[in-house]
Amino acid sequence: MAQIKWNWQQDDWGNFSYDNSEIEKFEREYSRQSGFSLGIARHLSRKDQNDLIIELVCNEALKTSEIEGEFLDRESLQSSIKREFGLGVADHHRVKPAEAGIAEMMKDIFTNYDSPLTEKTLCNWHEMLMSGRRNLEIGKYRTHKEAMQVVSGRYDKPTVHFEAPPSADVPKEMEKFIDWFNKSAPGGKEPLTPLVRAGIAHIYFVSIHPFEDGNGRIGRGIVEKSLSQNMGQPTLIALSSTIDDRKREYYEELAAQSTGNDVTNWLIYFGKTIINAQKQTIKQVDFIITKAKFFDTHKENLNPRQLKVINRILLEGPKGFQGGFSAKNYRAITKSPSATATRDLQDLVGKGIFTKTGQLKSTRYTLDLSPFQGKQDEESMTHATI
Incomplete structure (x- = not known):
């Protein structure tokens, strides 16, 4: 049986190809939905806008963790996010390191979306995300000699779904990735459309798998940063919530893309996911408006x-x-x-x-x-x- 050749082992690695005619309709719909979302948000009061920020950031932090099998405390997390954004008074919730760390990371993604991506940024996110963890290389790229594999099944007979580049190759691979990401930004030397750029950024980053843990969460954070840069403001999009609803499909699509660098099918999946995330976000805005009307009527009762x-x-x-x-x-x-x-x-x-x-x-x-x-x-x- 021939040995699998992973995407990063192939000659066209880093030069991703795709059929743009298959992606254009998603780009148009994304642009249309973005205008609609911004239109609704601008009609919210300042308090309701703050509530929307807290709820969307909290949900995204919860769901991006749940995708990886980590379940955070919602109230503790929301308290931490309120403190990070300066949108709430101090309360008596004891915030655990995991909740505090991801709240700090989400706030950085939200407020510093327009800054270039750097190794320092990614390592800082990793340090925030791994707050309170031990027995890991935290805040730096992995260095262990063992192969970084995504596996499932029995310990003695594991199924290898993917093997990332060796740790020794990670620094140069990440240097190329960061350079590509910044060049493909609006105003960069080789700008790309929003969904193409964000979709490739995610598959590119998670294929390198530069950290011991947290790559999926940081990869989705890169998607948020990319979309925000293309929009010119924080996206406030329910990406992780949408992925978590169909988590198996997400992992199947990642696995399908692990052996080739024509990313057309991945971008079709990604485009559909982003459009659905926008629709979830609009529902969340409607929910904020509904809550405000409810309390206007019943708070005194x-x-x-x-x-x-x-x-x-x-x-x-x-x-x-x-x-x-x-x-x-x-x-x-x-x-x-x-x-x-x-x-x-x-x-x-x-x-x-x-x-x-x-x-x-x-x-x-x-x-x-x-x-x-x-x-x-x-x-x-x-x-x-x-």
Whole structure:
């Protein structure tokens, strides 16, 4: 059986080819959706814009970690992000190093999107991302002599999905990558269209796999930086959330691209993913608007316990509370006795704020936002940006 020749072992490595006619439609749709998203965002109040930043950055930090099998604490992470962006008062949440580190990295991607990419930038991101970890080379490219492989299956009979360049080759490979990335930026010597540049940047970087760990998360951060540079402002796009919804497909597409440098199929997948991410982002903006309308109507009708619970439910975003919301959840969040929780929940149902389904231990409550949900007028909002 012939040995697999990986993409970086081939003569056209670094000179990626693609059929632009297959990608152009995604570029046009991306541009159209970007105008729509910006149009909606500009109609938000300053507070709602800040809420949008916090929620999107928090969701992206959570999901980019979950794609790699790491699950962070949402409330702790959101507290850290608020502090990083200067958008919240100090609270009593104990922020763990993992949450603090990725919050710092996401803030740097967001605020310094327009700066050139450098080795120092990438190593700083890695140091932030690996905060609190041990037994790793942190804040520098890998140096170990063992092959860097992506494997699955039994320990004694692993399936090798990909093998990255040897550690000794990483510095020169990364020098070429960084040079390509900066040359392909708007105003660079060889500028590329947004989706082509971001899509190639991701597959190029993760194929080099320069760090011991965190390459996927940093690779998706590079995508955010690339798109932001092409847009001329932070993208605020639900990329990792979209990938996480179909994580298996993401890994299958990465694997399919590991043995060749014609990236047409990868860019088609990537273009579809970015368009879906934009649509998720627009839903998130709609959700922010809906929340604002809800609180304008009901904030004075809620006691402190009820307000705390509703804020916790809303942290879950448009998809709602996973597994449904129960009286047990209410007691856990408010630290209140059963009788108080029952009385509060009955009050919320009576006011039409919660709807109730099921009976006894199967009873679940849903926050009813339907009276405050209005479909955005896409045409008028798009025209508002012109």
